[in-house]
Amino acid sequence: MPNALTLDVRQPGSSTAVLDVQGDITADSEKPLMEAYAEAGSAKAIVLNFSGLEYMNSGGIGLLVTLLVRANRAKQKLLAFGLTEHYRQIFELTRIDEAIEIFGSEDEALQAASK
Amino acid sequence: MTTQEPTNAENWAKPVDSLHIAHDLPDHAINLNVEGKRVASMTSGFGKMWQKTYRVRLDGARVAPQQVVKVWKEHFPEFWQKGQHFFGPMASISPGDVALINVKTGGVKLSTGILVLYADDVSFSFMTPEGHMFTGMITFSARELEDGVTQAEIVALVRAQDPIYELGMMTMGSGAEDRQWLHVLRSLAAHFGVEGKPTLEKICVDRKRQWKRFGNVRRSAAIRTVFYSVTRPLRRKEKTRASA
Numbered sequence: 001m002p003n004a005l006t007l008d009v010r011q012p013g014s015s016t017a018v019l020d021v022q023g024d025i026t027a028d029s030e031k032p033l034m035e036a037y038a039e040a041g042s043a044k045a046i047v048l049n050f051s052g053l054e055y056m057n058s059g060g061i062g063l064l065v066t067l068l069v070r071a072n073r074a075k076q077k078l079l080a081f082g083l084t085e086h087y088r089q090i091f092e093l094t095r096i097d098e099a100i101e102i103f104g105s106e107d108e109a110l111q112a113a114s115k
Numbered sequence: 116m117t118t119q120e121p122t123n124a125e126n127w128a129k130p131v132d133s134l135h136i137a138h139d140l141p142d143h144a145i146n147l148n149v150e151g152k153r154v155a156s157m158t159s160g161f162g163k164m165w166q167k168t169y170r171v172r173l174d175g176a177r178v179a180p181q182q183v184v185k186v187w188k189e190h191f192p193e194f195w196q197k198g199q200h201f202f203g204p205m206a207s208i209s210p211g212d213v214a215l216i217n218v219k220t221g222g223v224k225l226s227t228g229i230l231v232l233y234a235d236d237v238s239f240s241f242m243t244p245e246g247h248m249f250t251g252m253i254t255f256s257a258r259e260l261e262d263g264v265t266q267a268e269i270v271a272l273v274r275a276q277d278p279i280y281e282l283g284m285m286t287m288g289s290g291a292e293d294r295q296w297l298h299v300l301r302s303l304a305a306h307f308g309v310e311g312k313p314t315l316e317k318i319c320v321d322r323k324r325q326w327k328r329f330g331n332v333r334r335s336a337a338i339r340t341v342f343y344s345v346t347r348p349l350r351r352k353e354k355t356r357a358s359a
Contacts, residue, residue: 055122055123056123057126057233057238058233058238058252058254059238059254059256059270061157061232061240061252062254062270065157065158065251065252066166069320069321072321073321073323086127089129089130093127093128093130093131093154093232094154094156094157094232094242094252095154095155095156095157095158095159096157096158098156098158098159099156
């Protein structure tokens with residue numbers, strides 16, 4: 001059974017929002033992902049925390065591309081951390097890592113977000 | 116970064132630096148623009164980004180989504196329009212497969228290909244090489260609707276890779292692509308004894324063109340294919356002269 005996606009939105013700084021991913025990202029995850037993005041508001045940088053990601057299929061990759069387009073349109077930076085080695089490779093294969101900067105830890109991601 | 120392996124790792128293609136077709140091809144296949152090429156970045160296209168969703172309900176066919184996708188993978192090229200060729204592995208479609216495509220789109224012959232990025236029992240997805248008409252991803256899937264009917268679906272999240280393709284898409288290319296996928300869904304439905312009435316929903320995800328990607332045109336598979344076709348008689352002449 002798929003684990004429905006939930007996202008908690010944190011704002012560790014005035015211009016940065018962290019979206020804590022928990023569960024699966026599939027094509028059916030559009031609503032929670034876009035609602036969390038909307039909750040992040042006008043933050044200059046959106047940091048995706050994938051530590052709680054349990055499963056993602058190609059539909060999930062498509063959703064991340066759509067999220068990236070929205071962030072680019074709003075002139076927001078999109079960063080990520082907490083990816084497993086496998087999903088890091090998927091980001092490299094699809095070359096999404098050229099548009100979403102990936103970091104090993106939250107501290108590194110937040111530091112880059114503040115630049 | 117963590118090292119925990121996900122439950123669906125076998126459904127994804129393994130990382131590759133460049134593409135390679137590992138199966139035999141028929142003699143008449145034109146193999147250009149795939150071997151040694153990189154996968155096109157999902158975000159590096161030039162044109163407007165579109166999400167096109169093609170759907171067909173398989174009313175009356177008592178068939179599970181898994182069975183639809185199994186048949187779709189095994190008979191994928193047979194559902195294509197006449198004159199459009201998909202040269203994939205003989206058995207089925209599996210993650211990491213690289214297939215050759217020879218098509219005629221908008222009056223232009225094109226030799227290109229795809230990488231099978233992902234495949235499970237209810238879906239499979241393709242990515243394109245640099246130089247292809249579009250960057251992005253196309254996903255083929257089936258699901259059971261609330262009324263119990265199985266629906267087959269194609270979702271293309273794409274943007275034209277360079278300005279020439281964008282122009283082509285604005286004129287004839289987009290319509291040709293729509294006809295192709297609607298035909299595939301009708302053929303798939305017919306395989307299950309259903310007279311399918313496929314639908315198309317188009318959403319413009321990004322209206323902005325990425326002018327910084329103008330230079331993608333130098334990798335255009337269309338230009339390379341046209342050049343290959345135009346110079347073929349010369350190459351034949353050379354070959355004949357050399358063997359004489």
